[in-house]
Amino acid sequence: MIISHGERACRLFFYPCLKQVEPKLYSKIRKYVSEVNESIGDARRQLVGYLLEKDKVWFENSSEWHQEKKESPRRKKRERTNKKKGKNPQLSRTANPRKDHADVGIFDAVAKGYLSELEKTWRDNDIDALNSSSETLLHVATANGHLRIMEYLISKGAKIDVKDRKGRTPLHRAAEKGHGDAVKVLLQRGAKINAVTKEWVTPLHIASQRGHTDVAQQLLHHKADVSVKDKQSKSPLHFAAERGDKTMVEILLNANADPSTQDKEKKTPLHTAITTLHIAAEHGHSNLINLLLTQPRVPALGCMCELIQLTPQL
Structure with missing residues (x-):
């Protein structure tokens, strides 16, 4: 219990004198002071209890808020959909990453042809990641004609015939840009030669439209329709x-x-x-x-x- 300077002085000097001169008054004063001290102690205990209770309520509310955030309607709907399809939500994020800000760096590396940077940042779940246009890394490498990166991605298991938002495969992108060597690589790896976009356009359509005779000849050599x-x-x-x-x-x-x-x-x-x-x-x-x-x-x-x-x- 904390004792004030005034009370300490009373205990040292005033109380002993008063006890000897006026014993009854001394007893009354001592009882009164004790009750006051007890009341003060009770008030302090109540204040501390009140503050602890407030902390407890805040903590519980905070926990509930975080839990509700985790269980948002969109998340619940996604989990119900995954459950119906038999998917594991924990695996789907890794197996099918989409528009992840962490993937921006790796797409930049591929677009610029930085194979060494790609090798440093590549992870197992990056290989078929999609950018904002639903293009894979192979789409981007092919559109820019980076043959070494194409070979690297394919060797790591990149899917050759994935379609972007417009329905284009990497072979469409190679035909569009006139990258004959890229077309050759994709055809050697079994790319679908007559794949169609959402407008039913084949790689041969695109090569014919863009005037890429070398690409058209390669496609026709591989029996394009x-x-x-x-x-x-x-x-x-x-x-x-x-x-x-x-x-x-x-x-x-x-x-x-x-x-x-x-x-x-x-x-x-x-x-x-x-x-x-x-x-x-x-x-x-x-x-x-x-x-x-x-x-x-x-x-x-x-x-x-x-x-x-x-x-x-x-």
Whole structure:
């Protein structure tokens, strides 16, 4: 018990004198002081108890808040979905990482071609991680033409035919960028040559549209299908004719592409070439039109007269 300086002085000097002179008064004062001290002690104990109780309530509320945060509706819904599918929530995060901020570094390393940095930061669960566009590391390596990184990722078990948000596989990305060596690597590893995007576009469509003859020849050498049509019913030959690419048209025709095939607007590649020439005569696609006109499967010239009259002099 804490004793004040005043009370200590009373005990040392005043109480002894008072006890001798006025014993009854001394007893009353002592009893009063004891009751006061006891009341003060009770008050202190009550204050301490009150504070402890407050701490306890705060701790319980804090624990409940954290527990509710862990068991949020979104988390509960995800756990119910995983349970229905027979998935282990603890394993799914590792097995299928998505849009993890920790993966930003590894995607940067792949995009820039830093193989040594990739080897330092690579982890087992990174190999098929996805970025914000749902691209894998192999998509990014292929789009940038980094062959060594492609080989490294494939050797670590990277899936070759994963599709991004637009439905493109790494082979689509290689065809789009014209990376012939990347196309070769993917085809050697068994990439699906006729994989289609959400618009039903194949790698050969893209190579034809972009004018990447080397890529188109590789795809055709591995038996790419020249007859596949996209959502607008356009074949790779339509795309080549649309851009007035005589070399690409010849490559596709030599691979038995059908020059009489029609798109949704009932246009053949010849219609497309003539229309393109009419709209942009400066492109000079007359050689391309002459090439298509000489094909045995092209409709009779008479049905083309109206279109040909609209074009510059052939």
